[in-house]
Amino acid sequence: MGSTRKFRVWRGDENGGDLQDFQVEVNEGEVVLDVIHRLQATQTPDLACRWNCKAGKCGSCSMEINGMPKLGCMTRMSTFTEDETVTITPLRTFPVIRDLVTDVSYNYEKARETPAFAPPAGVAPGDYRMQQVDVERSQEFRKCIECFLCQNTCHVVRDHEENKPEFSGPRYFIRAAELDMHPLDAKTDRKEYAQASMGMGYCNITKCCTEVCPEHIKITDNAIIPMKERVIDRKFDPLVWLGRKILRRDQLNGQGQGLDAPSGKPAGVTGHAKGVGPTSARLPEPPDLQEDGKLALTEITFDRPAAPSPFGEDVSFPMRGTSYVHPDRQRETSPEDEGTQAH
């Protein structure tokens, strides 16, 4: 059974705007994004809204619903009472483009500033071996869909625009933690970098990022606090520092491959983010080139089907000399085979 519900939607752009009232039909099982689409279809065809998967996996439809940062596609209308007015506004931490669409490029700039995975020296691609127990912690952070609700709700930048140059935000703290906990990452100064250049110290553990995460990543408990503790190991704990110097404990030194981008500047962009390249023994790998030394214009004109085969270029499929029959199937067919042979 459908019913007509009241909505207030922020309409406007960088020159200003206001909340406009609408009355929209809502049907059972619908989510807020469905209502936005019905608004576009019936009353305001020019209402701007970013969306894509409608399944809570693309992170596009981030908005603020009744003041709380949420995904439009994951907020069911059944969570509101029938007489409740639902207020929908754009993310308040980022510059507005139009209506519910904001310019989230701050996040992409911070992503670019965050040092990437550093390949270990002496291990060829394809030879990486990791134990599941070692990568479990990092895998939680890989669930991130980059909806930027955590970045939006963090009061460090939400209420203080001036902190944006120094503060990377929770999404990039989980990235820093992910790589620092990565068993094969060769960069050894991620802790110092997180403190000096990502603004880890600005976080005061108020856990709003964890509260709004639609993927239920324990951002604060599993990434930020462990990362803060790792920073303390390096920067604020003389006992650990002394122990590391005397006992030369590799676990605290990371891999010890010396792949450090310079850091230590109290704030802002340094090292990798400034474009200083890695000093690894293994250099960045170029893409596959054609025989004439040029990049293929398209995949169709490329002389190879795709990236190099992990089995080697001289192996073609299906491989000859190998056969495989499912054991169950083999049992089913074998009596018939015997019968056939008997005839």
Place this chain on the structure above:
Amino acid sequence: MTTTASRPGAKPRAAIAARTLRTDRWWVPPLGIAAILLFFIAYATVRIFMAKWYFVPEHNYLTPLYSPCVAENCVPGSSHFGTWLPALPFFIPLGIIAFPIVAGFRVTCYYYRKSGYRSLWASPQACAVKEPHTKYTGETRFPLIFMNAHRYFWYLAFAVLLINFYDAALGFKGTDGGFGIGLGTVIIWVNVLALAGYTLSCHVCRHITGGRLKHFSKHPLRYKFWTFVSKLNAKHGTYAMTSLFTVILTDAYIMAVSAGWFSDLRFIN
């Protein structure tokens, strides 16, 4: 005028006048937590300077707020670890050894940082609610950079926890001097178990048992410890608040029995 943050040169955000558009009662949790924290601060301040009614000699009940009591003017029998401090003036609490440790441990605790910053400092009061402060530097400089000392408070608080366990073991003193159990013993043991839960579930404990390792596979025993502490750590806030109440309850019960307001309910001897 908009309440959204801005800085010169930055592209404008959506012009929304309201401080927050939240429609739920977001102010209730910080208000409740603030009331609890302020009550505890007030109660503990009064009690640590009271300098009486902290020990029940018949059953060896010693309140955790005064443990260890090592000054010469401690009540006879309450000094389980000797009296190696001179008599203290009235403005220095008898629990001077442990109280700064446990207070510092709680103030710098990651859970209490969340609840304190939200409820007492409004930074922010609730998610997506604009904070009243015009400037924010977080824990990057003095004095809040000292929140990073939580680790040291943890080491010391662990020692205090062991002392509390020792006190609790002495609390099995019956009326005739032998073994006995009373309501006070049960309350004291519930309190030390809550304190143990709070101390072991701490994020620092999680870090030093195994969280700082890069390869769990090389340290299977520490990984087991870490897994155990991680399970406790998920309930760290619950342990933090429960132990706050059990400390108050234990202290209030011992105060009441010590002052003679009512006598201890004895189960065995």
